[in-house]
Amino acid sequence: MxxxxxxxxxxxxxxxxxxxxxxxxxxxxxxxxxxxxxxxxxxxxxxxxxxxxxxxxxxxxxxxxxxxxxxxxxxxxxxxxxxxxxxxxxxxxxxxxxxxxxxxxxxxxxxxxxxxxxxxxxxxxxxxxxxxxxxxxxxxxxxxxxxxxxxxxxxxxxxxxxxxxxxxxxxxMESRTNHRNALINHFEPHKEELCSDCQTRLQQNPLRVLDCKKDRNHPAMETAPSILDYLxxxxxxxxxxxxxxxxxxxxxxxxxxxxxxxxxxxxxxxxxxxxxxxxxxxxxxxxxxxxxxxxxxxxxxxxxxxxxxxxxxxxxxxxxxxEGIELPIDDSLDCYFASLGERASQEAVSLMFQLRQAGIQVDKDYQGKKFKAQFKAADRLQAKYVIVLGDEELDQGIVNVKKMETGEQTEVAIDQLVSHIQNELQGGN
RNA sequence: GCGGUUGUGGCGAAGUGGUUAACGCACCGGAUUGUGGUUCCGGCAUACGUGGGUUCGAUCCCCAUCAACCGCCCCA
The missing domain is CATH 3.30.930.10 (Bira Bifunctional Protein; Domain 2)
Known part of the structure; x- marks a missing residue:
């Protein structure tokens, strides 16, 4: 153990x-x-x-x-x-x-x-x-x-x-006491016929006897005094x-x-x-x-x-x-980085920081996944946009932003990335 | 506190008293260069809840224990 x-x-x-x-x-x-x-x-x-x-x-x-x-x-x-x-x-x-x-x-x-x-x-x-x-x-x-x-x-x-x-x-209190006494008087003659639980309940809290499932069909239940008559x-x-x-x-x-x-x-x-x-x-x-x-x-x-x-x-x-009710929970992710190469991966880290400071949800791969696998991950995570960053983009000072829903991809200057994504997210919804 | 059912890898699920315990899903990789799905190929994993017992040998039999699920009691 x-x-x-x-x-x-x-x-x-x-x-x-x-x-x-x-x-x-x-x-x-x-x-x-x-x-x-x-x-x-x-x-x-x-x-x-x-x-x-x-x-x-x-x-x-x-x-x-x-x-x-x-x-x-x-x-x-x-x-x-x-x-x-x-x-x-x-x-x-x-x-x-x-x-x-x-x-x-x-x-x-x-x-x-x-x-x-x-x-x-x-x-x-x-x-x-x-x-x-x-x-x-x-x-x-x-x-x-x-x-x-x-x-x-x-x-x-x-x-x-x-x-x-x-x-x-x-x-x-008054009503309860009166009812309680009435209950005890009512059930006392039948005490022996009730289940053992009810026999003790009769002393402690006779109200509980009414709730008993075992003795539900006992004839005395039908005629038991109702609290409503004792209010x-x-x-x-x-x-x-x-x-x-x-x-x-x-x-x-x-x-x-x-x-x-x-x-x-x-x-x-x-x-x-x-x-x-x-x-x-x-x-x-x-x-x-x-x-x-x-x-x-x-x-x-x-x-x-x-x-x-x-x-x-x-x-x-x-x-x-x-009842089969699905709660409207949005489990999507705004952006996911797909990067190629060490340089790009490093750049992604600081770009993510900027995006997050701007209130945008973003994540990237940390498992050393291959490029294609990064896309799979983005798909699985329901990313709305994948930001593609490799040496080519890096050299040009741009980034490729792919809208996953439609598959369309646009080039965006790196220093425009935050505002671009912000606009996209606003327009997209 | 009482009763019933159950307990195999991350999940689901076969299985046998005896060499390396199926399979499916998931995951990872590949199908020539950096793009999601499908398909195909390959890979992966400290898996038989725990402790004892029976036996030459137990995941499979027995006992105990723990846990889960369901029900009783009672409640939320």
């Missing part, structure tokens, strides 16, 4: 040229979109004190119980690679007193790797990249709708069609207003009373965006989020409502693939 360390750790991957261009494209789109919605970027550390996640995400969650990358540093501190973004953003919000800014709500977006110790499979990595937004400081249903609209736009802007927006309301007036009204905004914006959605999110901090609006695309695999959730009033206080900040969502860039790219 020598050399095991020469493989990327399980659940991690290298993104290589050919793929990174797609990532860059998507990242730029998402940032651009965030700008339209007026969310500003925040960058927080990739690791935090372990306790932040224990308190923020919730001790009972799978994430905290079994998925965290936790380590002790040399100062004997327990630190954890962030498994999600919200806890860190809220911590930064409190620590930097962003609540004191005159611009409220505080609308932030982030972008970066997250870490969860899980068994890798399609759409699930141990290190994956999330893009997410958080709006802190407003309890206006309109901002829930804004966040939902932004989330959907992340996919629609890229041309995705097979999307399903699923929403639910988990209600406020108090305030919660109900809030949910109605969110839906009204969505209706007015023309955003399609379905309400699923069984939608339960995995993190403890959610209340009121909860949602997921799924992909309908064929062959997308078992994991269909592209992104998820919801409202988390109370989380800021839980993390020692002032009473501040909040809502946010996060999406996985890996899954976004999978969805694009599943």
């Amino acid at each position: 020598e050399g095991y360390y020469m493989k990327a750790p399980r659940g991690t991957q290298d993104l290589l040229p050919g793929t990174t261009e797609k990532w860059q494209y998507v990242e730029e789109k998402l940032v651009e979109l965030s700008r339209k919605y007026h969310y500003k970027e925040i960058r927080t550390p990739i690791f935090e004190h372990t306790e932040l996640f224990q308190r923020g995400v919730g001790d009972s969650t799978d994430i905290v119980q079994k998925e965290m990358y936790t380590f002790t540093d040399r100062g004997d501190r327990s630190l954890t690679l962030r498994p999600e973004g919200t806890a860190s953003v809220v911590r930064a919000f409190v620590q930097n007193k962003l609540f004191g800014s005159p611009n409220q709500p505080t609308k932030l977006f982030y972008f970066g790797p997250m870490f969860r110790y899980e068994r890798p499979q399609q759409g699930r990595m141990r290190q994956f990249v999330q893009f997410g937004v958080e709006a802190l400081g407003s309890a206006d249903p309109a901002i829930d709708a804004e966040v939902l609209a932004l989330a959907m736009s992340c996919y629609q802007e890229l041309g995705l069609k097979s999307l399903k927006l699923v929403i639910n309301s988990l209600g406020d 108090n007036d305030e919660s109900k009204q809030y949910f109605e207003q969110v839906k009204q905004h969505l209706d007015h914006m023309g955003i399609d959605y379905v309400v699923d009373a069984n939608l339960v999110r995995g993190l403890d901090y959610y209340n009121h609006t909860a949602f997921e965006i799924m992909s309908d695309a064929d062959g997308f695999g078992a994991i269909t959730t592209l992104s998820g989020g919801g409202r988390y009033n109370g989380l800021v206080e839980e993390l020692d900040g002032p009473e501040t409502p909040g809502i946010g969502f996060a999406l996985s860039v890996e899954r976004l790219l999978m969805a694009l693939e599943a």
Whole structure:
């Protein structure tokens, strides 16, 4: 097993040229979109004190119980690679007193790797990249709708069609407590018939029982109390207003009373965006989020409502693939030098420097390739122009510029090369 | 954490208990002088995931391990 360390750790991957261009494209789109919605970027550390996640995400969650990358540093501190973004953003919000800014709500977006110790499979990595937004400081249903609209736009802007927006309301504390008690009362008589997972879920988070796939067909499921019937007036009204905004914006959605999110901090609006695309695999959730009033206080900040969502860039790219969407990535090269002889090759080096300073993309051969092979390389690299330079040209102080698309070749004085190429590139496009 | 499938050169992919492990792609060179494609010819590569075991001998059989893929759980 020598050399095991020469493989990327399980659940991690290298993104290589050919793929990174797609990532860059998507990242730029998402940032651009965030700008339209007026969310500003925040960058927080990739690791935090372990306790932040224990308190923020919730001790009972799978994430905290079994998925965290936790380590002790040399100062004997327990630190954890962030498994999600919200806890860190809220911590930064409190620590930097962003609540004191005159611009409220505080609308932030982030972008970066997250870490969860899980068994890798399609759409699930141990290190994956999330893009997410958080709006802190407003309890206006309109901002829930804004966040939902932004989330959907992340996919629609890229041309995705097979999307399903699923929403639910988990209600406020009072509604949740009432519902929770109702659930326990409802399932308690059937406890022995439920799967072992559900038996423990019934204690910890009875809401999860509704989501169980094994017990899906149990008769008690049909008659189980719905959270929507336990929303108090305030919660109900809030949910109605969110839906009204969505209706007015023309955003399609379905309400699923069984939608339960995995993190403890959610209340009121909860949602997921799924992909309908064929062959997308078992994991269909592209992104998820919801409202988390109370989380800021839980993390020692002032009473501040909040809502946010996060999406996985890996899954976004999978969805694009599943729908056969090609991103408009220009992989061409402006110019490539084909030189003959040592003198010409040297001259090419300094000419390339000039071209690059003028903002032109240019490359040459460094493998000692034969002339013909240099042309092959230029073709392969999708060079728009090949600049031919040999002793003949050198002696005349010129260069031959060949436009690859048409095959036409023109002589250009060396001191005119930069401006010639600039004109060509402008005219050509 | 559990289950299934898989692991041969840069990629794809045959194959056998026993001399130099096919082939395709890619790459490099050539087909008379300095021009992209096709064709033809030639060349190339520390390849049987790793560690043990069975055997006179294993890439092929067994065990373990690692990894990948798929699924469960859960999520993004």
